[in-house]
Amino acid sequence: RGFPSVKQAISVVCILHCAAVCLQVTPSVYTQEMLQSTEERLANTTEMHPPRILELLDMSNTTPHKMSIVAVDQALFQPYPSELVFQNFTPGQTYKLPLLLFNNDKVSRQVKLKFQDTEYFQVVGPDEAGSKVAPGISATFTVFFTPQESKDYHHRLVCVTERERFEVPVRAIGPRAILDFRDELYLPLCAVKASTQKTHLVRNIGNSKAKFKLQTQRPFSVMPSSGTLDVGESMQVTVDFHPMSIGDHSQDLVLHYHTGEDVYISLYGACEELNIHLKPDSVLLKKTYISLANVHTVSLTNRSEIPLQFCWSAWSSQEDEDLNLSRYRIGEEETDEKQREKGEIWPNTTAHFNILFKPEQAKLYQQIIYCDVTGRESRLPLTVKGEGLGPKLQLKYNLMDMKNVFIGDKNCYEVLVSNKGLIDAPFRLSRPDTAFGRCFSFSPEEGVVPVGASQIVEITFHSYILGTFSEDLLLTVTAQPQPLTLTFRGCVIGPTFHFNVSELNFGDVAFGFPLTSICTLFNTSLVPVTFALRVLGDGLGCPSVTSAQQVSELSRNNWQGSVARDLHVRPVEFTVSPPAGSVRAMSDVTIKVTLCSNTVGRYRLALVVDVEGVGEEIMTLPVIARSDTVQM
Numbered sequence: 001r002g003f004p005s006v007k008q009a010i011s012v013v014c015i016l017h018c019a020a021v022c023l024q025v026t027p028s029v030y031t032q033e034m035l036q037s038t039e040e041r042l043a044n045t046t047e048m049h050p051p052r053i054l055e056l057l058d059m060s061n062t063t064p065h066k067m068s069i070v071a072v073d074q075a076l077f078q079p080y081p082s083e084l085v086f087q088n089f090t091p092g093q094t095y096k097l098p099l100l101l102f103n104n105d106k107v108s109r110q111v112k113l114k115f116q117d118t119e120y121f122q123v124v125g126p127d128e129a130g131s132k133v134a135p136g137i138s139a140t141f142t143v144f145f146t147p148q149e150s151k152d153y154h155h156r157l158v159c160v161t162e163r164e165r166f167e168v169p170v171r172a173i174g175p176r177a178i179l180d181f182r183d184e185l186y187l188p189l190c191a192v193k194a195s196t197q198k199t200h201l202v203r204n205i206g207n208s209k210a211k212f213k214l215q216t217q218r219p220f221s222v223m224p225s226s227g228t229l230d231v232g233e234s235m236q237v238t239v240d241f242h243p244m245s246i247g248d249h250s251q252d253l254v255l256h257y258h259t260g261e262d263v264y265i266s267l268y269g270a271c272e273e274l275n276i277h278l279k280p281d282s283v284l285l286k287k288t289y290i291s292l293a294n295v296h297t298v299s300l301t302n303r304s305e306i307p308l309q310f311c312w313s314a315w316s317s318q319e320d321e322d323l324n325l326s327r328y329r330i331g332e333e334e335t336d337e338k339q340r341e342k343g344e345i346w347p348n349t350t351a352h353f354n355i356l357f358k359p360e361q362a363k364l365y366q367q368i369i370y371c372d373v374t375g376r377e378s379r380l381p382l383t384v385k386g387e388g389l390g391p392k393l394q395l396k397y398n399l400m401d402m403k404n405v406f407i408g409d410k411n412c413y414e415v416l417v418s419n420k421g422l423i424d425a426p427f428r429l430s431r432p433d434t435a436f437g438r439c440f441s442f443s444p445e446e447g448v449v450p451v452g453a454s455q456i457v458e459i460t461f462h463s464y465i466l467g468t469f470s471e472d473l474l475l476t477v478t479a480q481p482q483p484l485t486l487t488f489r490g491c492v493i494g495p496t497f498h499f500n501v502s503e504l505n506f507g508d509v510a511f512g513f514p515l516t517s518i519c520t521l522f523n524t525s526l527v528p529v530t531f532a533l534r535v536l537g538d539g540l541g542c543p544s545v546t547s548a549q550q551v552s553e554l555s556r557n558n559w560q561g562s563v564a565r566d567l568h569v570r571p572v573e574f575t576v577s578p579p580a581g582s583v584r585a586m587s588d589v590t591i592k593v594t595l596c597s598n599t600v601g602r603y604r605l606a607l608v609v610d611v612e613g614v615g616e617e618i619m620t621l622p623v624i625a626r627s628d629t630v631q632m
């Protein structure tokens with residue numbers, strides 16, 4: 001047998017070492033290995049690994065050649081084989097394996113085997129024990145194995161060089177189960193989101209009962225995931241392929257024996273999309289009155305031979321759906337959209353879906369819903385459009401110009417509301433919450449106008465504030481997003497009135513002799529007027545005195561006081577009767593103004609009118625008089 005030369009061996013060690021670690025054992029490799037005899041296995045062994053160093057030794061005690069070309073983390077000798085494996089043995093018989101230790105150095109080195117013979121293992125060394133081994137040459141040992149039972153044995157040989165101690169493992173592999181899996185399993189072509197299976201009859205061709213586990217990853221799964229199988233027995237193992245994306249898929253199926261060995265089976269599967277479409281993929285529904293319904297049909301077509309599973313969703317992808325639903329779960333309760341019912345379409349049948357449109361509002365609806373169906377990776381979008389029609393009310397007019405209205409007056413207007421639609425129209429009137437808006441009231445405030453009917457609504461305006469206004473009254477119709485607008489505009493004015501004279505002319509008045517002038521205040525408005533009258537520019541002191549009063553005061557010797565009083569403040573010389581009052585709508589009042597003059601000179605004053613709720617000095621009437629005679 002030609003063992004590889006040391007130099008060849010060293011050069012491949014590193015590569016093979018890595019390959020051995022990374023290499024996954026396939027069923028065929030495992031079977032082949034397990035069925036080999038000890039000699040066949042040795043013959044098949046081409047790999048060498050550097051031995052595990054147990055201890056470094058002080059070279060000054062062992063050799064004068066302390067320098068070496070071999071790196072310190074490598075042993076001076078390379079064992080071949082790296083591990084001694086006995087297998088397929090019969091108890092009671094003796095087997096042997098050679099162990100070669102190659103000197104890797106440039107100088108001769110010594111190597112010894114520290115080994116205590118056991119009941120099962122014995123080692124026989126080279127004849128020239130303890131002598132040096134020349135560079136590139138090996139020391140050859142023979143390991144004998146005499147098993148007592150059919151079971152696993154473990155042992156190790158310790159080699160001592162001039163620089164280190166390293167170990168060589170010895171292993172005896174007892175009976176093993178071997179499941180005759182294929183190295184590669186190809187699953188039938190699969191439609192996306194569907195599944196295909198492949199079933200294998202697996203037999204235990206080993207010499208031990210199999211206890212095993214089977215493991216793989218999505219999109220593959222395997223049944224059973226574990227089992228036991230007696231020698232020579234068979235069982236079915238089914239691999240399932242359930243891809244969610246198109247393209248080629250592959251995974252390992254790991255067969256794990258209870259004896260510790262892992263065997264890797266490659267799974268392959270290809271996934272395709274099916275020719276499935278929604279027909280149509282966009283639906284324009286008929287205009288539909290709220291509370292009524294319309295239906296449109298959509299169908300799902302395919303070219304497949306497999307049953308198709310489908311479900312409708314409001315989301316375009318599973319990720320969106322999961323995120324949205326988790327968010328909903330935190331907040332709101334269940335919504336209809338969450339209900340996911342998976343339906344099934346049998347091969348060669350067409351599924352029809354009814355899109356039911358039941359609008360709740362008079363508006364344009366547009367939505368995309370998605371059909372998640374076997375055979376299509378992405379969800380199929382269906383655009384649905386529809387218009388909800390609400391009740392239709394019409395106002396006889398939309399603008400009322402009230403022009404001038406009197407303050408405090410109640411003004412009533414009627415507006416005819418007609419139902420021009422095909423469903424009853426519940427309505428409600430509302431006014432803006434503004435100063436003038438609050439002056440409006442409605443009768444009735446709400447109601448229902450039946451189909452084809454009309455209703456009169458009375459609108460009352462009653463204001464105690466003056467000014468112009470334009471207010472939008474709103475007629476809200478149930479289910480109509482936009483209310484109808486009825487604009488009222490106008491101007492609230494104060495009451496209108498006038499005197500029947502253009503001035504009050506007393507002419508010449510005599511000192512202390514009261515003179516009365518009469519006029520009429522006409523109310524020309526439709527509301528009553530509450531007024532107050534006063535003479536602007538009249539004195540603010542005591543009332544003026546008549547000559548008759550003066551004479552009586554004089555006679556009572558009180559003249560002095562009277563004169564003293566008048567010197568300081570001008571007396572009140574005018575008396576208005578009535579000084580205040582109320583004139584009903586469309587009526588008049590007679591006003592008497594009396595002047596009792598205590599002053600010499602010309603009077604150019606004014607009678608002014610204050611109106612409650614409107615203002616002061618709304619109107620002025622000139623008052624003229626002349627007093628130049630002191631009549632004593």
Ligand SMILES: *[C@@H]1O[C@H](CO)[C@@H](O)[C@H](O)[C@H]1NC(C)=O
Pocket residue numbers: 032035036040043044
């Ligand atoms: C390894 O062993 C198998 C059978 O046990 C044999 O067919 C094959 O030739 C061997 N390979 C080498 C390189 O000896």
Ligand SMILES: *[C@@H]1O[C@H](CO)[C@@H](O)[C@H](O)[C@H]1NC(C)=O
Pocket residue numbers: 314315316319320321323324327
């Ligand atoms: C929720 O769904 C909508 C589509 O319906 C999507 O645009 C949005 O991104 C989703 N939100 C989250 C948090 O996933």
Ligand SMILES: *[C@@H]1O[C@H](CO)[C@@H](O)[C@H](O)[C@H]1NC(C)=O
Pocket residue numbers: 305347348
């Ligand atoms: C579906 O129809 C096609 C064509 O008519 C036919 O070849 C196929 O066998 C049918 N498949 C099934 C499952 O009925």
Ligand SMILES: *[C@@H]1O[C@H](CO)[C@@H](O)[C@H](O)[C@H]1NC(C)=O
Pocket residue numbers: 500501518519520590
């Ligand atoms: C104004 O009214 C008064 C009282 O009614 C009346 O006496 C007077 O004659 C009237 N004057 C005119 C100019 O009509």
Ligand SMILES: *[C@@H]1O[C@H](CO)[C@@H](O)[C@H](O)[C@H]1NC(C)=O
Pocket residue numbers: 522523524525585586587588
């Ligand atoms: C105000 O009242 C008087 C008396 O009733 C009436 O004659 C007059 O016509 C009224 N004013 C108007 C503008 O009608």
Ligand SMILES: CC(=O)N[C@H]1CO[C@H](CO)[C@@H](O)[C@@H]1O
Pocket residue numbers: 300301302303304305345346347348349350351
């Ligand atoms: C639901 C559906 O459209 N099924 C179809 C599946 O494919 C077969 C074969 O093409 C059609 O006949 C079915 O109508």
